[in-house]
Amino acid sequence: MWSFFHKLGSPPWLYSISGVILRWLLPITLVALAVGLTWGLLFTVPDFRQGNSYRIIYIHVPAAVVALAGYYVMAIAGAINLIWKMKMADVAMKSAAPVGAALTFVALLTGAIWGKPTWGTWWVWDARITSMLILLFLYLGVIALYEAFDNKEAAGKACAVLCLVGMVNIPIIYKSVDWWYSLHQPASIKFTGDSSIDTSMLYPLLLTIAAFYALFTCCLLMNMRAELLQRGARTSWVKKLALAGKST
Amino acid sequence: MYFDSFDALLTMGGHGGFVWSAYLITILVMAAILIAPGRRRKKFLRQLAGELKRSRGDPNITEEEV
Amino acid sequence: MGHVSAPLLAAHAISLERGGRELFQDLSFEVLPGHLLQIEGPNGAGKTSLIRILAGLSRYGFDGRVSRYTALLYLGHQSGVKALLTPRENLAWHVAGEGQYSDEQIETALAKVGLYGFEDVPSHALSAGQHRRVNLARLYLSQCPLWLLDEPFTAIDKTGVLELEALLVRHVEAGGAVVMTSHQALQVTYEVRYLSLVEGLIL
Amino acid sequence: MGHVSAPLLAAHAISLERGGRELFQDLSFEVLPGHLLQIEGPNGAGKTSLIRILAGLSRYGFDGRVSRYTALLYLGHQSGVKALLTPRENLAWHVAGEGQYSDEQIETALAKVGLYGFEDVPSHALSAGQHRRVNLARLYLSQCPLWLLDEPFTAIDKTGVLELEALLVRHVEAGGAVVMTSHQALQVTYEVRYLSLVEGLIL
Amino acid sequence: MSPPGSLQFCVRLLRRQLVLAVRRPIEIGNPLLFFAMVVALFPLGLGPAPDQLAGFAPGILWIIALLSNLLTSDAVFRSDFEDGSLEQLLLAPQPLFISVLAYIGAHWLITGLLLALVSPVFALMLNLPGSAVGTLVLSLLLGSGVLSLVGCIGAALTVGLKRGGMLISLLVLPLYMPVLIFGSAAVKAAVTGAAAGPYLAILGAMLCLAIALSPLAIAAGLRISIDA
Amino acid sequence: MSPPGSLQFCVRLLRRQLVLAVRRPIEIGNPLLFFAMVVALFPLGLGPAPDQLAGFAPGILWIIALLSNLLTSDAVFRSDFEDGSLEQLLLAPQPLFISVLAYIGAHWLITGLLLALVSPVFALMLNLPGSAVGTLVLSLLLGSGVLSLVGCIGAALTVGLKRGGMLISLLVLPLYMPVLIFGSAAVKAAVTGAAAGPYLAILGAMLCLAIALSPLAIAAGLRISIDA
Ligand code: HEM
Numbered sequence A: 001m002w003s004f005f006h007k008l009g010s011p012p013w014l015y016s017i018s019g020v021i022l023r024w025l026l027p028i029t030l031v032a033l034a035v036g037l038t039w040g041l042l043f044t045v046p047d048f049r050q051g052n053s054y055r056i057i058y059i060h061v062p063a064a065v066v067a068l069a070g071y072y073v074m075a076i077a078g079a080i081n082l083i084w085k086m087k088m089a090d091v092a093m094k095s096a097a098p099v100g101a102a103l104t105f106v107a108l109l110t111g112a113i114w115g116k117p118t119w120g121t122w123w124v125w126d127a128r129i130t131s132m133l134i135l136l137f138l139y140l141g142v143i144a145l146y147e148a149f150d151n152k153e154a155a156g157k158a159c160a161v162l163c164l165v166g167m168v169n170i171p172i173i174y175k176s177v178d179w180w181y182s183l184h185q186p187a188s189i190k191f192t193g194d195s196s197i198d199t200s201m202l203y204p205l206l207l208t209i210a211a212f213y214a215l216f217t218c219c220l221l222m223n224m225r226a227e228l229l230q231r232g233a234r235t236s237w238v239k240k241l242a243l244a245g246k247s248t
Numbered sequence B: 001m002y003f004d005s006f007d008a009l010l011t012m013g014g015h016g017g018f019v020w021s022a023y024l025i026t027i028l029v030m031a032a033i034l035i036a037p038g039r040r041r042k043k044f045l046r047q048l049a050g051e052l053k054r055s056r057g058d059p060n061i062t063e064e065e066v
Numbered sequence C, D: 001m002g003h004v005s006a007p008l009l010a011a012h013a014i015s016l017e018r019g020g021r022e023l024f025q026d027l028s029f030e031v032l033p034g035h036l037l038q039i040e041g042p043n044g045a046g047k048t049s050l051i052r053i054l055a056g057l058s059r060y061g062f063d064g065r066v067s068r069y070t071a072l073l074y075l076g077h078q079s080g081v082k083a084l085l086t087p088r089e090n091l092a093w094h095v096a097g098e099g100q101y102s103d104e105q106i107e108t109a110l111a112k113v114g115l116y117g118f119e120d121v122p123s124h125a126l127s128a129g130q131h132r133r134v135n136l137a138r139l140y141l142s143q144c145p146l147w148l149l150d151e152p153f154t155a156i157d158k159t160g161v162l163e164l165e166a167l168l169v170r171h172v173e174a175g176g177a178v179v180m181t182s183h184q185a186l187q188v189t190y191e192v193r194y195l196s197l198v199e200g201l202i203l
Numbered sequence E, F: 001m002s003p004p005g006s007l008q009f010c011v012r013l014l015r016r017q018l019v020l021a022v023r024r025p026i027e028i029g030n031p032l033l034f035f036a037m038v039v040a041l042f043p044l045g046l047g048p049a050p051d052q053l054a055g056f057a058p059g060i061l062w063i064i065a066l067l068s069n070l071l072t073s074d075a076v077f078r079s080d081f082e083d084g085s086l087e088q089l090l091l092a093p094q095p096l097f098i099s100v101l102a103y104i105g106a107h108w109l110i111t112g113l114l115l116a117l118v119s120p121v122f123a124l125m126l127n128l129p130g131s132a133v134g135t136l137v138l139s140l141l142l143g144s145g146v147l148s149l150v151g152c153i154g155a156a157l158t159v160g161l162k163r164g165g166m167l168i169s170l171l172v173l174p175l176y177m178p179v180l181i182f183g184s185a186a187v188k189a190a191v192t193g194a195a196a197g198p199y200l201a202i203l204g205a206m207l208c209l210a211i212a213l214s215p216l217a218i219a220a221g222l223r224i225s226i227d228a
């Protein structure tokens, strides 16, 4: 057990093991994404009220769900960095931020596109939409803070503090926005999905959610590998790797 | 497949533009986040190799000397 | 000789790299009571960086370990003198963490650094050297055995430098210790130890 | 002897009072080509105030008149070095008002102040002395005959001070003039003129 | 002579901060003036229809309070960072997470408290019904405490950055939003005659949470900023 | 070697200011993010009803543009003052009132122009009718020029003050108000289908006046601030 943790702290080991993981996970992810998205796009029955625009759910919901989970991944990595001073956690946190922000962006954009045929407007100040927008700001805040520091070690610590504060706040934000919206907007616009979802629609959705989780993991690992190399630019294992000319 | 013609697939009963653009944007973003880290890593390795070779002045350096 | 006093500060194998340059490597030393240690080196040698590591203000980005066994007083490049407060208020606040000093003690300390008559002028109306002197007045009150001073003579005139040197000697003779940097050689009759950071510098 | 060169700067009966104290009174002097003038006085004597009046940065609050007959270069307590720009960019901007300098000229000047290899490091990653040196590099490029320097040696190491002194001498020997303040005595073989502001000071 | 206790030290620090604020009366007057002027901007920008304005008064007042809190929080640690005072505070024997309470307290006193006290004037200017004024003051008192605590986290994290500029707004505005929601909801409830108590209770709970957690985050942030 | 002409010098200064801005991309992104976040504050404070929001969108967008201009204008000269660069500019042989155009231009490019270009996105979020978007962009382009010119006067006058802080808002907000009135009136006119041309023409006239007068005021203000 301890030796495992010890190894986790060793960049060369992490670099090689993540390479092995990626060699398997990346193809699986791509296949799952392809299957899930074509299934949703081509083979499911359209929703009886929304028609074909309903197919956006197969990218919208997975992106939203994984983006939210991504913030927690980032915050937990930040906590580990602060408490146990593990450098790998810092690498993970830094690598998760752009992926999470991109997925949040996808969720917002697909939601906005979905809104036009469904609600007749690109944007409404719905509770979930608003809190998703706030999540995007939280992600951008972490990225911007990291970039603003010159000393990257300090940047990691500062972002870890920010992530933790943000993590405490996410449920508060979500609850308050939800409550705020129900106060103002008595059920004139409602997601259709809350009630019951047909299993023929559910299975491809579950598949794409899983695929998006895998996608997040892949991107996280690949970002971490690039980051590990850059941080270890002066260590012998990186120099060896560079001179070996192989990039795997 | 649900759609019976290619045209139906494209228009999706009037919602085609929305659905296809949403999927397209998503796929572009996914491609970007999948490709960017690999490129960053390879570019860095190339740069470092170049620097190391330049500082040694010997293109055929072996691993033991590092 | 037979009596070995306990160190006030010990550096264990400190190495620092900044901007791709090794500034120093495997630096180990102890500061004992009575030591007057001057860190030497040209511009950019790493003196300020080292003294901030010793003070505990830099905690990341270097290898090695620093053990501090006592309260310390650090005066850096920046003076910590608030422009809107008077020298009296500034000094009172500077020593507030150490204890409660009476108004006479504050005034005496200010007089000792040549600020008699300037006690109640807002500090932004002081000259560069007077500004710095407000800061140095703290040395006359402090109870800390270990002083870390980064270029304390900056902007101070000749008589001021002499007085400050005398104060440093009194402090180390009384069992304190001083670690300082300066580009001027100390003109004191006490034994000064030197720590040179020239090695490894490509200027 | 017979030839009297035209003054570069003339002060006519300047008096200054600050914070209720007369700093100097009826100060009249001329700065001729070849003059190396050091303004002396303890902290708070009014050196900085005087030099800012001479430069034309202070225009109110003093009596008397200053005549400037030439372009001047002023370096004050603050360095004017932007933390986000590199030394190369900083220097290029500093001399932008005087003319268009080539990249080699900039690089040579930086090398002369010991910043070879630091040309493209952002300036906030420089040490205190290196920061100051970026500023001083300007002296190697400037075409201005008259230099007004307020404590140019601050934070500069020993060899740096020697080089700077040599530069000042070269400048005055070539027909320029320097008015400067410093708490260190100049170690030059050239004739230094002194202007002492001690009178009227109650320190 | 023994070092003073951390509480005593904190009180001295608070006094120093207040003296500094009083030396520049403009600093104290400023959030108020800013508030007054932005209140004046709204009728200009939105059109002066009084009944419409009244409906929006709670929201507008709360948004302005939030902005003026945000704009002043950037400066809480900046001057002390720039002149080296903050380094000295870090080296003091007293624990930092208690000392920072003094900074937060001073900030709250000269923005939050003062604003809450004069807000009735601005409320009248925007035609807020008199019955809601009490709730407005109370909600501002509680809410601005949270804003100060959260704003100082942002200030601590960004103080070391060369011209971090408005980065702080990006960091803290998302965290301000729940306060805005419940604060303006409380006032709206009072306007419509509903019970404002629950909203105020939620604001109180947020304040307790913020008081417990943010000093730790601020202290950590300051240590990091000094090091960078 | 002869000193460069004042225009050439001004161009170099502009380039330097833009390089400085680009070195901290956060500085450029910030006014935009601030804009986006304050846009989000309004529905939270005022309630999300789309039609109400649409009615207020012109005013809200203009108020936010004004605030983000105000908040950034404080920093235009501050860092150059603090590190002594401004002294050097005063001593340069080129006339100061031309050099300051570079500061104003850089400020306008990274706040006014950028904001105007992205404002359609925010307009959509507040349900502004698409037909008014063009007028919004145009009015922001013209108006933000005036705002930058006027804001820099305030910045020049307050830069020498130790922590002048928000004093600048007190000085310039009254001068901003006419811009706000005509700017939002232009957009409102476009929303209701009336002619926006006259309002835009007035904004243009204000811009000409400001360009003619404010560099002189700014140059004088800087000389005074340096001396104090
Ligand atoms: C910019 C706009 C939008 C954003 C940011 C957004 C955000 C989200 C988020 C965060 C979730 C996940 C909620 C959770 O798992 O708890 C979600 C789920 C969902 N969204 Fe959206 N949404 C947007 C627009 C829309 C539109 C226009 C529709 C359809 C009319 C829609 C339909 C759904 C459905 C059906 C679900 C899944 C059902 C559920 O879990 O309750 N969304 N959305």
Ligand SMILES: Nc1ncnc2c1ncn2[C@@H]1O[C@H](COP(=O)(O)OP(=O)(O)OP(=O)(O)O)[C@@H](O)[C@H]1O
Pocket (backbone or CB within 6 Å): C124, C125, C126, C127, C128, C129, C130, C155, D018, D019, D023, D041, D042, D043, D044, D045, D046, D047, D048, D049, D050, F228
């Ligand atoms: N803004 C001000 N308002 C009032 N008095 C001032 C102001 N600035 C400086 N003084 C006073 O003027 C005197 C001279 O200041 P000046 O900075 O010229 O001294 P200096 O000779 O340069 O000293 P140093 O060697 O310390 O740099 C000082 O006694 C100071 O108290």
Ligand SMILES: Nc1ncnc2c1ncn2[C@@H]1O[C@H](COP(=O)(O)OP(=O)(O)OP(=O)(O)O)[C@@H](O)[C@H]1O
Pocket (backbone or CB within 6 Å): C018, C019, C023, C041, C042, C043, C044, C045, C046, C047, C048, C049, C050, D124, D125, D126, D127, D128, D129, D130, D155, D157, E228
């Ligand atoms: N924030 C930073 N990032 C990267 N490098 C830095 C940073 N600060 C300083 N350095 C580098 O570290 C070296 C040492 O700086 P330091 O300030 O310790 O020098 P010093 O010995 O105090 O010099 P001086 O005599 O000029 O004060 C310098 O070469 C500088 O370029």
Ligand SMILES: [Mg+2]
Pocket (backbone or CB within 6 Å): C047, C048, C049, D127, D128, D129
């Ligand atoms: Mg130093």
Ligand SMILES: [Mg+2]
Pocket (backbone or CB within 6 Å): C127, C128, C129, D047, D048, D049
């Ligand atoms: Mg001086």
